[in-house]
Amino acid sequence: xxxxxxxxxxxxxxxxxxxxxxxxxxxxxxxxxxxxxxxxxxxxxxxxxxxxxxxxxxxxxxxxxxxxxxxxxxxxxxxxxxxxxxxxxxxxxxxxxxxxxxxxxxxxxxxxxxxxxxxxxxxxxxxxxxxxxxxxxxxxxxxxxxxxxxxxxxxxxxxxxxxxxxxxxxxxxxxxxxxxxxxxxxxxxxxxxxxxxxxxxxxxxxxxxxxxxxxxxxxxxxxxxxxxxxxxxxxxxx
Numbered sequence: 001x002x003x004x005x006x007x008x009x010x011x012x013x014x015x016x017x018x019x020x021x022x023x024x025x026x027x028x029x030x031x032x033x034x035x036x037x038x039x040x041x042x043x044x045x046x047x048x049x050x051x052x053x054x055x056x057x058x059x060x061x062x063x064x065x066x067x068x069x070x071x072x073x074x075x076x077x078x079x080x081x082x083x084x085x086x087x088x089x090x091x092x093x094x095x096x097x098x099x100x101x102x103x104x105x106x107x108x109x110x111x112x113x114x115x116x117x118x119x120x121x122x123x124x125x126x127x128x129x130x131x132x133x134x135x136x137x138x139x140x141x142x143x144x145x146x147x148x149x150x151x152x153x154x155x156x157x158x159x160x161x162x163x164x165x166x167x168x169x170x171x172x173x174x175x176x177x178x179x180x181x182x183x184x185x186x187x188x189x190x191x192x193x194x195x196x197x198x199x200x201x202x203x204x205x206x207x208x209x210x211x212x213x214x215x216x217x218x219x220x221x222x223x224x225x226x227x228x229x230x231x232x233x234x235x236x237x238x
Contacts, residue, residue, distance in 0.1 A: 001028045001213070001214075001217055001219065002028060002029055003025060003028040003029050003030035003217060004029035004030070005029075006029075006030045006031070006069040006070070006217075007030065007031045007032075007033070007066070007067060007068055007069055007070075007116075008025050008030050008031070008032050008033070008068070008069060008070040008071065008072065008216060009032075009033045009034075009035065009064065009068055009070070009071045009072070009105075009109060010022050010025070010032060010033070010034050010035075010071075010072045010074060011035045011036070011052070011054065011071070011072065011073045011074060011075060011101075011105055012035075012036050012054075012073070012074035012075040012076075013032070013034035013035070013036055013040055013072075013074065014034065014036040014037070014038045014039060014040040014041075015036075015038070015040075015177065015178050015179070016074070016175070016177030016178055016179055016205050017074055017127070017172075017175065017177060017205045017208050017209050017212070018036070018072070018074030018075075019040055019041070019042065019205075020205045020206050020208070020209030021072055021074065021209045021212050021213065022034055022040060022042050022044075022047060023042055023044075023209075024206075024209050024210060024213045025213060025216070026042065026044040026046040026047055027044075028213065028217075029046070030046065030069075031046050031048070032044075032046055032047050032048070033048050033049075033050070033062075033064070034047060034048070034049045034050070035049075035050050035051075035052035035054075035061075035062065035105075036049075036051070036052065037051065037052070037053050038051075039051070050062045054075060054097070054101040054104065054105065055096060055097065055101065061104070061105065061108045064108070064109050064111075064112040065112075066112065066115065067112060067115040067116040067119060067122075068109055068112035068113050068115070068116055068122065069116045069121075069122050069123070069216075070116075070122060070123045070124070070125070070216040070217075071105070071106070071109055071113060071122075071123075071124045071125070072124075072125040072126075072212060072216060073101070073102040073105055073106075073124075073125070073126050073127070074127060075097055075098070075101055076097070076098060076127055076129075076179060077093070077094055077097055077098065077142060077145075077179075078142060078179055078180060078182075078183070079093070079094050079141045079142050080138045080139060080142070081138055081141070082137075082138055083140050086140060086141050090141045091140075091141050091144060091145070094141045094142055094144070094145035095144075095145045095148065097145075098127075098142075098145040098146060098148075098149055099145055099148045099149055099152065102126055102149065102152065103152070106124065106156070113165050114160075114163055114165065116165075117160070117163045117164040117165040118163070118164070120164070120218070121164045121165070121166070121218060121221055122164065122165045122166070123165070123166045123167075123168070123215060123216045123217070123220070124156070124165065124166065124167045124168070125168060125169070125170065125212050125215050125216055126149050126152070126153055126167070126168075126169045126170075127146075127149070127169060127170055127171075127172070128146040128147075128149050128150050128153075128169045128170070128171040128227055129142060129143065129146045129171055129172065129173075130171055130172065130173040130229065130231040130234050130235050131143040131146065132146050132147045132150055132171060132227075133171060133227075133229065133235045134234060134235050146171075149169060150169060150171075150227050153167045153168060153169045153225065153227065154167075154225050157224045157225030158225065161224060161225075166215075166220070166221070166223065166224035167224060167225065168215045168220075168223060168224060168225070168226045168227070168228065169226070169227045169228070170208060170211060170212055170215070170227075170228050170230055171227050171228065171229050171230070171231065171235070172203055172208050172230045172231060173197060173202070173203060173230075173231035173232055173234045173235075174193050174196075174197075174202045174203060175202060175203035175204070175205055175208060176202050176203065176204060176205065177205050180202075184202065190202065196234065197231070197232030197233060197234050198232060198233035198234065198237040198238075199232040199233055200232075201232065202232070203230065203231070203232065207230065208230050211228060211230055215228070
């Protein structure tokens with residue numbers, strides 16, 4: 001895939017799936033802007049990094065000049081607990097990070113995305129979770145927040161289709177990233193997590209990122225308003 005002369009913004013690109021997106025996009029020749037709280041390990045000359053905390057409303061987001069051919073919003077949370085023990089603040093925090101943070105970034109970048117849309121097309125990638133499609137115990141807070149993300153994707157896909165901006169989401173199951181470290185802390189936990197999936201393993205961030213790159217690229221120009229499950233078969237197989 002050749003993404004030379006394309007510019008992408010990856011929010012939360014220093015760890016996990018976001019870091020893999022940055023790597024694969026730069027390897028394909030794209031210029032990548034990374035916003036995250038910590039600096040990524042990637043040292044590519046194609047990468048421009050700004051320290052940004054999406055939840056800090058006291059600071060303005062960096063200016064995006066020119067056209068933005070794609071945007072991936074990768075911040076997420078795994079906030080699990082029984083419903084009676086989940087305080088209202090947990091729901092508010094999950095909505096703030098997963099939904100409202102994405103809204104803030106998209107409203108900030110829509111002009112640059114529209115410029116690319118008018119000149120061939122632009123793409124937005126958000127992240128949901130398998131827990132929206134499959135009812136899982138102890139996932140009420142994160143499933144509610146990510147369900148809102150899926151609604152946002154479909155609504156904006158319809159609104160911006162005339163402007164040639166595509167909106168899609170990936171809904172992964174448990175993936176081996178720093179965010180999931182506590183759930184995969186030892187062999188017993190890892191084995192139990194693998195057994196819940198028809199393919200008998202947890203996800204790899206490289207696999208998820210490769211699908212993300214495809215959705216962001218012109219190769220997926222006929223795909224919009226979709227939520228793509230990358231979940232080892234959990235949402236479809238028994």
